[in-house]
Amino acid sequence: MMPARTSSPVHPVENEAEATLIRRIRNGERELFYELVKPYERRVYAATYAILRNEADAEDAAQEAVLKAFKNFRQFREEARFSTWLIQIAVNEARMRRRREHPDVMEPLADQRDEDGSYVPRDFADWREIPSETLERKEVREKLIEALATLGEKYREVFVLRDVQQLSIDETAKALGISIASVKTRLLRARLMLRDLLAPGFGGSWTSRLSFQKGNKPW
Amino acid sequence: MVVGCEDVWREVSNYVDGELDPSLRVAMDAHIAGCRKCRAVLEGTGNIVELYGDERLYELPVGFSQRMRARLEENMPRQRGTAWGWMVAFAAAVLAVGTFAIANSAAVVQSALRSPHAQPGVHVPPEMMVVVADGGKTFHVQGCRFIHDKTVRSMPAEQAMKEGYTPCIRCMKKYLNATALWIPAPVLLDAHGLRGNHSAGE
Numbered sequence: 190m191m192p193a194r195t196s197s198p199v200h201p202v203e204n205e206a207e208a209t210l211i212r213r214i215r216n217g218e219r220e221l222f223y224e225l226v227k228p229y230e231r232r233v234y235a236a237t238y239a240i241l242r243n244e245a246d247a248e249d250a251a252q253e254a255v256l257k258a259f260k261n262f263r264q265f266r267e268e269a270r271f272s273t274w275l276i277q278i279a280v281n282e283a284r285m286r287r288r289r290e291h292p293d294v295m296e297p298l299a300d301q302r303d304e305d306g307s308y309v310p311r312d313f314a315d316w317r318e319i320p321s322e323t324l325e326r327k328e329v330r331e332k333l334i335e336a337l338a339t340l341g342e343k344y345r346e347v348f349v350l351r352d353v354q355q356l357s358i359d360e361t362a363k364a365l366g367i368s369i370a371s372v373k374t375r376l377l378r379a380r381l382m383l384r385d386l387l388a389p390g391f392g393g394s395w396t397s398r399l400s401f402q403k404g405n406k407p408w
Numbered sequence: 409m410v411v412g413c414e415d416v417w418r419e420v421s422n423y424v425d426g427e428l429d430p431s432l433r434v435a436m437d438a439h440i441a442g443c444r445k446c447r448a449v450l451e452g453t454g455n456i457v458e459l460y461g462d463e464r465l466y467e468l469p470v471g472f473s474q475r476m477r478a479r480l481e482e483n484m485p486r487q488r489g490t491a492w493g494w495m496v497a498f499a500a501a502v503l504a505v506g507t508f509a510i511a512n513s514a515a516v517v518q519s520a521l522r523s524p525h526a527q528p529g530v531h532v533p534p535e536m537m538v539v540v541a542d543g544g545k546t547f548h549v550q551g552c553r554f555i556h557d558k559t560v561r562s563m564p565a566e567q568a569m570k571e572g573y574t575p576c577i578r579c580m581k582k583y584l585n586a587t588a589l590w591i592p593a594p595v596l597l598d599a600h601g602l603r604g605n606h607s608a609g610e
Contacts, residue, residue: 220484223477230473235466244469251472252479259480307418313445314452324464333459334466352460358425377421383460384452391455 207271214262222259229272232354233279239349240283242338250286254279276354277364280346308381314388323391336386340379347372348379409435416446420453521545522572529575529583534566540573552579 210225226233233254238247258265258278265274323329337345350361351372362372409431416436422428423436440446459465521528522545538547541557547568548555554576575583 222484223480226476226480227473230476231463231466231468234468234472238466248469248472248475252476255476256479256483259483307414309414310417310445310449313448315444315448324459324462330465330467337460348460352457353465355461358427373421377418380421380424380453380456381417381449383456384449387456388448388452391452 211265211267211271219259219262222262225271226255226258226275229275232272232276235353236276236279236349237283238334239337239345239353240280240342241287246286246290247283250283251279254282257282273356273360273364276350276356280350280364284346308378310381310385312385312388314391332387332390336383339386340382344375344379344382347375348383351376352380411435411439413439413443413446416440416443417449420450423450424454424457520572521574529565529569529580532565532569532575532580532583534564536565537562538565538568538573539563540568540571545572545574546576547573547580548576549579552576554578 207225210221214221214225230251233251234247237250237254238244241247241250254275258275261278265271337348340348346365347361347367350356350364351358356364358369358372358376361376362369365372411432416423416439419428419432419436423433428436440450537550539550539552539555539560539562540547541555541560544557547565550562575581577584
């Protein structure tokens, strides 16, 4: 019926230019580190923001993560992608801060449910339009970010690593220290919950104000 | 294989990720083709994956990159003995030697007056701004009525003298060697046959 989304391929390095940068930094040109990080700034920030849900905290955590990556660069093994390694540091930094600053925050009730329990979609609004241009609109971006922020922590973290950061299932499991089966279960639930939250808007009230590009389904 | 709605909802994430067994995928496709609800769930889930995977979703705060870079630089240890450091040091040394050589060559030019018959200036304030014409031999104060060349350059007197220009005997007469002898200007002009025949482009 439709082509499936494929998992992102695992490359030792993103490209030749990055490999050269890594080699030069290892050989002592440490001032080039920012050039190595720059292409991933947005992803680092997205990871910390998705967890901390606060712009100032997210920026501070992102800076701290990059600094830690810089100081521990010798520990980076080139079997992994640099971006994955960096994102993992960012996620750890954000999680550590959240626990340090909000140790008494309880998980939402939904998180306590049995992960194996099936999730029944609540909304069946027809949402066939592909909103390829909608992300140009700030209000839409805000809706998406707000919806993600309502998910419980364990769903949000898996979803952010897998679908926002495009890590593989395996990388996500390693980054969070959970099993592949747990990643898949949480990911399914996170996606379905977000669909329930957003489908009514995209399928109904928002579409009259948004310019969707019709007939273009990349997946 | 026959699948129901609950099977689709349980496997929809794997479907989108392309991690389904082929036979299950065919069965799901068959079910979805005839089930509006499951089609809505599948397409909506695909849209979620598509939207959140778009890098435009998160905007960096204004100035984020500059602050990030500054924070890194604050924590950057001073480099010693790197190839880059040595290159910078070498470039600085070359620059210093070059500047010295240029200064020396300018001093040589200073001794070669553009007019061997003219009198060099004495006690000319070096920072005084004067004007010269490229093809001329003398320098003038701005506004000297004996400047006839329209294309003049402005520069400090010190620079003009380094380039071999000599003082205009009209507007700069108090700085001429002859002034030390208290020769009246008109006499000096007549002696050089220059009265009324002077221009910056001489």
